[in-house]
Amino acid sequence: MVNERSSFSLGARAPRSSSCEIEPILAVSTLSLWYGKQQALRGVTLSFPVCRATAVIGPSGCGKSTLIRSLNRMNDLVPHLRIEGQILFHGQDIYARDADPVEIRRRIGMVFQKPNPFPKSIYENVAFGLRVNGLKDHLDDRVESALRRAALWDEVKDHLRKKSGFDLSGGQQQRLCLARALAVEPEVLLMDEPCSALDPVATAKIEDLIQELKVEMTIVIVTHNMQQAARVSDDTAFLLLGDLIEFAPTEQLFTRPSDPRTEAYITGKFG
Amino acid sequence: MEEKTTRSAFVKDLHALESEVLELGRSVAAAIREGLRILEARDEAGACALIAGDAAINEKRYQIEEHCLRLLATQQPMAGDLRRVTAVLHIASDLERMGDQAEGIGKIVVLLGTAPLIKPLIDIPKLTGIVLEMLDAAMGAFSQSDGERARAIAARDDEADRLHNVIDQDLFHLMVGDPSKITQATYLMWVSHNLERIADLVTNVCEQVVFVSTGSIEELNVRRTCDTKPRD
């Protein structure tokens, strides 16, 4: 849906099969960010490869959560925030004066660290995003499709309207949140430490899903679990104190990183 | 002096692994030296001891492999640490094979018996010297993760090859001249061959050291032509 009132336009949504072009659709350009007087990001420049999973790793306080929350303007909720630089989605700065954060968040979805289903039925949880975005036709089919993509359909298909989102286990809740995000067919999926509240079995299921999903969308995953980053991602970015230290294919970053600080972090040897 | 760092138990474990590899290197070097000694002294009893001693070298190798496996499973080493551990697996295997070559020399000494040597031993001790120097240097390069030094050591393999060819030529001439010397000459050629094999294995070790140091896997001292003449 193009907002005709503003000159800012993200362009028509590309059909699924051709959304995996070569050019990155999401990129960050000399992005700096301040919480009040505290600088959280220092001139980060990074392009997220399309149809691949990019992991963002780094110690606590390095800015990885700040970065990912800036990508879909969830940081707008934080008071006293200042941003310099650009975040380009399809070549347009999402922080431009006439940019519509609602439209951006529809096309860049997010899964949070702690599963946050709504206190509604499972069906309504998934349908909410669809209703909000005017995708009301074939609602049942869309809900089923989203739940299938999140590998949750078989577990909940008999209780769609009877069980609330909160009646599910932690791992199922997170997959419900994933289904909810997938229902609106985002082009980019941001995942902020999606498995840190889950047990190993639930974690493994989500990681398998990421492998399936990255074939058709861009995924950015923040994680403090390095083995997970190594398992799941194709490329990895290492942040330290707000700086981007290194960005390389995962296999390379974890076997022969070029920066000694990266080496120190991933081998777990902090002086 | 150990720098203070996190994962100190893991760091200590890695150092212990390194020490084990160096110890294995020393055992193998001792076996090679012993091989030359028993050859020069025609010491049959010593040869039997050398042959029996190979079991200890094998045992040490398996212990190192177990250690590596444990580290991989429990510590999830990454980057430089990961390269080091996988290199150790290779190096231990190469060292064990060097030990087998030394054992082979012991078996030849037994076969030679007490018959007088057909020619005085000059080049074989020389070759042994080169090989021992290479092995010692390679172990040093491993302990320092010195890729440059490793490359230099690997280049000496040519020297060893040349000397090996000279030995073979000499023994060949002897065989042609006097058929009764064929048996012993063949045995001595085997000794030379074993020593040259050890030099090749040291080159493998050097490749691993380069891998640990730079992260790239290269073949050192490649010779792909069908030219069998030694390079000079």
Added chain:
Amino acid sequence: MRHRRSARARRVTEVVAFSLFGAATVAGLFALGIILYYIISRGGGALSWEFLTTFPRKGMTAGGIYPALVGSLYLTAGAIVLALPLALGAAVFLVEYAREGPWVRAIRIGVNTLAGVPSIVFGLLGLALFVKALGIGVSVLAGSLTLGLLILPLLVRTAEEALRSVPRSFREGGLALGATRWRTIRAIVLPAALPGILTGIVLGLSRAIGETAPIMFTAAAFFTPQLPTSPLDEVMALPYHIFVMATESPNAWKTKDLQYGAVLVLVGLVLVLNLGAILLRAHARRRKVW
């Protein structure tokens, strides 16, 4: 040796403290019990279906409290209807939209101050503003408006508390799906806060139904021969009716039984409403899965 003594001393202190707390609780309940007994024993006799459904007769010495009961219900319902949208709007603004600053702090101080204003002041305000200045006259409307102002701070506070208790993650989840702020509030936050808001409404009802001063000058009449037909009519109200019977009716001593009956009905209503609020709150807490 010292260890044992202090352990015993600690136990004694605990027993004494809990006994005192228990006694305080019992004292409070005891007071309530005495009041209830007093009222029930004297007013119980007057209670009957007739009492609740007939008009007072013979100068209020006979008949029932029907018009006063209905009038109170009109006034209370009116107060809620008028105050609730305002209160919800204020609460949503304060919780969801306002950024902490001098303005917001001023609003909060205003609301808190309003809560402390004596009810007679509300009555006079209602008289001056609604009855006289706006020309509504003594009526249900004026009374409801005045009562509405009275319970406004209470409604704002409980609504605010209910909204704040909805976890931030719900809002984030809604926004991340491309919903606007208002859609998120409407479809997710408000429904989740509903039990808390309902509790606030019931508490507001129970407060409003018992207030006399605000309605004395703005709505209540000594006697109306029939029920009000429009919001601009005067109306009888239960608390005022009790006051009237006790002070102004010509044969005050003759209406004693009826007075107690009316008091019992009023107290009963308040108690039932408060109990309802408590049960609602407990039910909401049990249902709250986050």
